[in-house]
Amino acid sequence: MAFLFRPIVNHCVTSAGVSSMPNVLIVDDDAFVRTHLRDSLAGTGFDLSEAADGEEACRLAAAKHPEVILLDLVMPRQSGLEALERIRSVSPDSQVIVITSLESEGLIDQVLTAGARDFVTKPFHPLEIIFAVQRLLKA
Amino acid sequence: MPASRYWICDSGGRILGPLAIETLRQLLASGRVKDVVRVRKDSESWQRLEQVPEVAAALETAGELPQLEVARIRSWLGEFRSRPVHEVFGVACQASVEQYRLAYFRMVKAYHPARLPAGSPEELRSACVEMFQFLAKLMAAVEKGTDGATPANGSKSCGGSEIATPANGSKSGGGTNGTTPPNGSKSGGASNGATPPNGSKNGVINGSPGTATERSQAQKRFSYGPDEFVGITPGKNFLQATVRVTPQNVQMFTQHALVNLSTQGVFLPTSRPIPLGTLLDVRFEFEDSPHQITTRGRVVWENVGVTSMGAGLGVRFIRLAKDDQEFIQRFVDKVTQPAPSARQAG
Numbered sequence: 001m002a003f004l005f006r007p008i009v010n011h012c013v014t015s016a017g018v019s020s021m022p023n024v025l026i027v028d029d030d031a032f033v034r035t036h037l038r039d040s041l042a043g044t045g046f047d048l049s050e051a052a053d054g055e056e057a058c059r060l061a062a063a064k065h066p067e068v069i070l071l072d073l074v075m076p077r078q079s080g081l082e083a084l085e086r087i088r089s090v091s092p093d094s095q096v097i098v099i100t101s102l103e104s105e106g107l108i109d110q111v112l113t114a115g116a117r118d119f120v121t122k123p124f125h126p127l128e129i130i131f132a133v134q135r136l137l138k139a
Numbered sequence: 140m141p142a143s144r145y146w147i148c149d150s151g152g153r154i155l156g157p158l159a160i161e162t163l164r165q166l167l168a169s170g171r172v173k174d175v176v177r178v179r180k181d182s183e184s185w186q187r188l189e190q191v192p193e194v195a196a197a198l199e200t201a202g203e204l205p206q207l208e209v210a211r212i213r214s215w216l217g218e219f220r221s222r223p224v225h226e227v228f229g230v231a232c233q234a235s236v237e238q239y240r241l242a243y244f245r246m247v248k249a250y251h252p253a254r255l256p257a258g259s260p261e262e263l264r265s266a267c268v269e270m271f272q273f274l275a276k277l278m279a280a281v282e283k284g285t286d287g288a289t290p291a292n293g294s295k296s297c298g299g300s301e302i303a304t305p306a307n308g309s310k311s312g313g314g315t316n317g318t319t320p321p322n323g324s325k326s327g328g329a330s331n332g333a334t335p336p337n338g339s340k341n342g343v344i345n346g347s348p349g350t351a352t353e354r355s356q357a358q359k360r361f362s363y364g365p366d367e368f369v370g371i372t373p374g375k376n377f378l379q380a381t382v383r384v385t386p387q388n389v390q391m392f393t394q395h396a397l398v399n400l401s402t403q404g405v406f407l408p409t410s411r412p413i414p415l416g417t418l419l420d421v422r423f424e425f426e427d428s429p430h431q432i433t434t435r436g437r438v439v440w441e442n443v444g445v446t447s448m449g450a451g452l453g454v455r456f457i458r459l460a461k462d463d464q465e466f467i468q469r470f471v472d473k474v475t476q477p478a479p480s481a482r483q484a485g
Contacts, residue, residue, distance in 0.1 A: 029153065079146065079154040101254075102155070102171055106162030109458050112435065117376060118418060123254065125244035135414060 022137060023047045023066040027057040027083065028099070029075045033122070037070055037099070040126035041133070054083030062090040068133050071116070073100040073107075081114060088115045095136045099124065145194060146179040147172070164197045170259065173198075212250070212266040216273060224277060229398075229440045229453065230415070236282060241415065243278040247271060371411055377418045377435070380407060380454075384467075385426045386474035392467055393475075398440050398453030400467055406440075408451040413438050419454055425470055432463045 024046045026037045034050050041048060049064065051057035053075050061069065069087060073080035084096055098111045101122040111119055118132050145163050146156030155172070156179070166172045175198060178191040189195050225232040228242040248254065250271040252264055370381045382391075382405075391406050398404035405421070413419075415438055423432040440453025 074149075074153045074155045076152045076154065079156050081155075081157060102166055102169070104162055104165035104169060105458050106159060106165050109435065110158070110162060112376075112418070112457070115376070118416075121248070123248050123251065125241075125248070127241050127244060131241065131414075131416065135417065 021045055021047045022068065023049060023064055024133060025049050025051060025057065025060055025064070025066040025069045025094075027051045027054070027069060027075075027080075028072040029053055030072070033072070033099075037129060040124075040129040044130060044133075046133070054078030054080065054086070057083050058086045058090055061087045061094055065091045066094050068136055069094050069096045070129070070133075071096050071098050073098060073102060073111070081111070084111070084114050084116060097132050097136065099129075143181055145191075147175045147194070148177040148179070148185065149174040150176050160193060160197070163194060167194075167197045170255075209260075209263050209266045212263075212270050216266075216270050219273065224281060227274075227277060231440075238415070239278065239281045243274060243281075245416075247274045247278075250274070371409060371413070371419075374420050377420050378413065380409075380419050380421045381424065382407065382421060383424045383426065384470065389471050389474050392471050395440075395453060398455060400464065400471065402455070403459055403464070404436070404439070404453060404455040406451055406453050410450045413452055415439065418457075421454065421456075423467070428470070430466060432459075432466065434459050434463065 024041060026034050026048060027050075028034050028037070029052050031052070034052070038048055038050070049060055049066070051060050055078055057069070057071065060066070069091075071080050071084060071087070075083070078086075080098065080100070084098070087094060087096060096116045098116045098119040099122060100107075100111075100119065103121055108119055117136055120128050120132055142159055144157035145160060146154055146158075147163070148154050151174075155166075158166070167175075175188050175194070177185045178188055178194050179185045180191055188198070219227045223232070225234060225239075228234075228239055228246065230238050230242050234242075250267040252267050252271065255264055255267060372379050372381075384391075388408075391408070392400040395404070395406040398406050407421075417438045418435065419438065420433065420435050423434075425431070434456050435458060436454040436456045438452050439455045
């Protein structure tokens with residue numbers, strides 16, 4: 001099955017007035033998932049960065065203010081929900097997509113109420129990730 | 140007094156929380172959270188699982204779900220075997236192959252056998268495999284253009300796309316406690332999940348565009364149009380839809396075969412194109428009632444107006460309180476009841 005996509009990236013203008021590609025921060029403690037997410041977005045032109053836990057994610061979010069953050073919910077040291085709260089305070093304009101293998105009405109509601117803009121359940125197909133990111137960047 | 144919040148930690152030191160106890164129960168019942176070794180409650184320190192009895196009890200009673208899940212899957216499988224392909228995938232009947240593919244991936248992953256927790260009952264595994272294979276076969280037919288709909292420049296056409304009944308004639312029915320409709324879906328209903336509450340299968344949603352006269356008659360019968368009552372505006376975080384529910388348009392809760400009140404969904408007529416998967420905050424206002432219901436849902440169906448229903452969106456609720464669902468059901472029952480004289484005559 002072949003998927004053909006045109007680059008979906010819109011150029012952003014930074015505070016310095018320099019045009020740059022939207023930054024997407026991938027946050028997951030599982031290196032395999034991070035690689036899968038990176039592969040999913042490869043070729044779409046995003047500037048990708050990675051964090052293996054919530055603390056690193058918060059540091060990167062504060063430094064880079066990524067347009068989109070793909071955030072796992074279950075992580076060591078700090079849960080994804082706790083990281084989400086901190087990310088919202090250090091980078092309020094970043095749009096967060098929660099990616100999780102857990103599904104329950106209560107959890108989804110809590111995640112969205114906490115400020116996430118979307119959620120995708122694992123296992124995911126690359127299309128889902130691309131479409132979810134695309135949707136937020138277009139919004 | 141605020142409700143307690145819980146954190147759980149697995150043997151790998153991975154943490155989830157804070158969660159309300161009800162959410163934690165749901166997750167434990169799903170079977171996907173098993174390896175809980177420590178629990179933290181509010182600001183207390185971490186404790187062993189057995190020291191937090193409410194969490195330990197929730198974990199112990201988590202075994203009832205698989206039977207319900209098997210019944211639900213078999214019920215949906217039976218229903219899907221009698222429906223047109225586009226209804227199974229919850230897309231417009233003229234959706235592109237790409238849209239079919241996306242809907243397929245959304246649906247099929249819920250049934251991938253590898254997704255089942257270790258130790259899941261064989262019956263559940265078997266039901267998942269059956270559904271997985273059914274959907275995969277259907278998608279393969281769509282891609283090959285052998286599903287009855289002819290691909291034309293990448294798009295599927297409507298009509299004649301009934302799913303063939305398997306050679307064995309099986310229409311594995313099963314339970315009627317369908318909860319999560321496979322094509323989009325998070326929350327549960329109480330009835331069979333596919334048939335409208337009124338039991339009607341009057342061909343309004345039959346996958347066929349219908350003639351202009353039929354469309355006109357159907358529109359007249361249901362008496363609502365895309366711009367009549369749905370206002371969609373950008374909200375703080377999500378799109379906000381405001382819907383005024385009247386006797387004339389109450390069929391939005393019952394008319395659609397797959398997105399209706401019994402499946403925790405609603406069909407919202409609107410000509411505004413909104414991509415599948417979009418999250419919406421929906422507020423329902425009811426005629427002659429001060430009651431309002433605010434809920435959140437996801438677009439799981441789009442209809443570009445080629446069927447008798449007209450253009451609109453199928454929205455599946457992520458959450459709909461039981462009280463609110465009952466209120467809507469009462470409103471539907473009230474306005475769809477025949478007038479007393481008609482009852483007497485009948």
